[in-house]
Amino acid sequence: MATSTAAPYSDLIIGAAPPNRRRDMIDVRDPSTGKVLHSVPDGTVEDGLAAVAAAAAAFGPWRATSARERAEILRRCWELMVARRDEIAALISAENGKTLADARAEADYAAEFFRWYAEEAVRAAGHLGTSPGGTNNILVSYQPIGVAVLVTPWNFPAAMATRKIAPALAAGCAVVLKPAAETPLTSYLIARLCKEAGVPDGVINVVTTSGSGPVVRAMLHDDRVRALSFTGSTEVGRVLLREAADTVLKSSMELGGNAPFIVLDDADPDDAVEGLMVAKMRNGGQACTAANRVYVHRSLVEEVSGRLADRFARLVVGPGTDPATECGPLINPRAVAKVAALVESAVAAGARVLTGGERPDREGAFYAPTVLVDVPAHADIVREEIFGPVASIIAFDTDDEVVRAANDTHLGLAAYVYTSDLRRGLRMADELEAGMVAVNRGLVSDPAAPFGGVKQSGLGREGGAEGMREFMESKYIATSW
Ligand code: NAP
Ligand code: MG
Numbered sequence: 001m002a003t004s005t006a007a008p009y010s011d012l013i014i015g016a017a018p019p020n021r022r023r024d025m026i027d028v029r030d031p032s033t034g035k036v037l038h039s040v041p042d043g044t045v046e047d048g049l050a051a052v053a054a055a056a057a058a059f060g061p062w063r064a065t066s067a068r069e070r071a072e073i074l075r076r077c078w079e080l081m082v083a084r085r086d087e088i089a090a091l092i093s094a095e096n097g098k099t100l101a102d103a104r105a106e107a108d109y110a111a112e113f114f115r116w117y118a119e120e121a122v123r124a125a126g127h128l129g130t131s132p133g134g135t136n137n138i139l140v141s142y143q144p145i146g147v148a149v150l151v152t153p154w155n156f157p158a159a160m161a162t163r164k165i166a167p168a169l170a171a172g173c174a175v176v177l178k179p180a181a182e183t184p185l186t187s188y189l190i191a192r193l194c195k196e197a198g199v200p201d202g203v204i205n206v207v208t209t210s211g212s213g214p215v216v217r218a219m220l221h222d223d224r225v226r227a228l229s230f231t232g233s234t235e236v237g238r239v240l241l242r243e244a245a246d247t248v249l250k251s252s253m254e255l256g257g258n259a260p261f262i263v264l265d266d267a268d269p270d271d272a273v274e275g276l277m278v279a280k281m282r283n284g285g286q287a288c289t290a291a292n293r294v295y296v297h298r299s300l301v302e303e304v305s306g307r308l309a310d311r312f313a314r315l316v317v318g319p320g321t322d323p324a325t326e327c328g329p330l331i332n333p334r335a336v337a338k339v340a341a342l343v344e345s346a347v348a349a350g351a352r353v354l355t356g357g358e359r360p361d362r363e364g365a366f367y368a369p370t371v372l373v374d375v376p377a378h379a380d381i382v383r384e385e386i387f388g389p390v391a392s393i394i395a396f397d398t399d400d401e402v403v404r405a406a407n408d409t410h411l412g413l414a415a416y417v418y419t420s421d422l423r424r425g426l427r428m429a430d431e432l433e434a435g436m437v438a439v440n441r442g443l444v445s446d447p448a449a450p451f452g453g454v455k456q457s458g459l460g461r462e463g464g465a466e467g468m469r470e471f472m473e474s475k476y477i478a479t480s481w
Helices: 045-064 067-083 085-096 100-121 159-171 184-197 212-220 234-246 269-285 298-314 333-348 399-407 422-431
Strands: 025-029 036-041 127-130 137-144 147-151 175-178 204-206 225-231 250-254 259-263 291-297 352-355 370-373 390-396 414-418 436-439 472-479
Touching (some): 025 184, 045 137, 045 204, 067 159, 067 184, 085 100, 085 184, 100 269, 147 212, 159 225, 175 212, 259 269, 259 399, 298 370, 390 399, 399 422, 414 422, 422 436
Parallel strands (some): 147 225, 291 390
Antiparallel strands (some): 025 036, 127 137, 137 472
């Protein structure tokens, strides 16, 4: 039941009914209590197509602006996000549940995409060459691809949106953003800030809906749409790639991960535990880059797992919006049930619980920070994305053995290696089948670096110079003079 007032930002939806007309609404809930925070319009297929029409109309004038003009607007988007960081963080924390510290870090990370792409917008130079036979010149320039549909998940409601919006706008594209139904408020706030920063009407459109399937399908089948950029699960990514085939859409896919976190025998255990706290517990474990399988050299298992269990047991669990909280709720009760089932089946298969392993006795979508050891390699918890505050520790003996185990998955987003021998770490980084490897760090994400996966973790890259290419096409002109 929608008992609250409409979201203050929902005027940005395209095709939204005027306030005096009743329309269906989606409730947005606080995951730490289950209570309704706000409700937002439940967009229909017609709303989605109206958003595409608005983007198509805005695209021509937007691509005609100078790169410098777009850069200045993007820079103002960054400035406004920085100035209003605490407001953005509070909203992220309220609807997603993550701690205020994580939400502030996300707001900063999200804002940085605008600064980075403000700088990239003016550097999208093409190139000039001569054909090897000397018959003609080769002129190559990059042109914006057109209207892009952006579909984002709930786990980083700000950053997953800006990681797509900023490069798309820098390239000269107009976009329709379809955020996750759990976290639409942050998207509306970002779109509002962009408007304040000078982004013209129609260049960014937000459509919230409880009918993602039909609404996105209709948009992808509309000839005016030229690109799809999706972040979410591999399962939904496969569905959307099939949809995109019908209109041969350029598709970028940032999908699921199953990151190995490898602690070699020469690693500093303190550093490794510190890195693991970040790689595992950022956003309560709900990150595509989260350490999902922790491989520790047999000689260090006792020390690393003991220290980690100490740290986990001391984490303050509570609502993300409480400044004392160090581990917030999961996104919804379904996510808790999934994590609980994975832990139970791991324990049934022989894993031991060092700490946690249960739902805390409180309302809301909570699961206790959990450390498991002796986790068998065939357990579901090793093969599936946990997406929760559970570290599964697996002992190994040799480098070759751990690389083989780490690569034994159809996913390949992030991987982590801890060692005091950088050469050994870099060699292992080469051998790991992952789009991103962190050596002696618990965090890989950086707006200036190409983020993305290999195998079924995705197609294309976001961030860095690469991120803008996803929204551009090469135009080659042959000429002689
Ligand atoms: P999800 O269920 O795949 O949903 C992602 C988005 O797709 C949401 O906006 C969702 O809308 C929409 N969607 C769902 N079904 C759809 C359909 N049939 N057609 C069109 N759109 C559809 O993923 P999630 O649960 O939100 O997020 C968690 C997943 O995202 C994890 O697997 C995680 O690894 C991955 N992720 C990857 C990255 C990366 O960069 N590689 C980053 C963050 C997260 P609704 O909300 O309406 O379902
Ligand atoms: Mg979902």
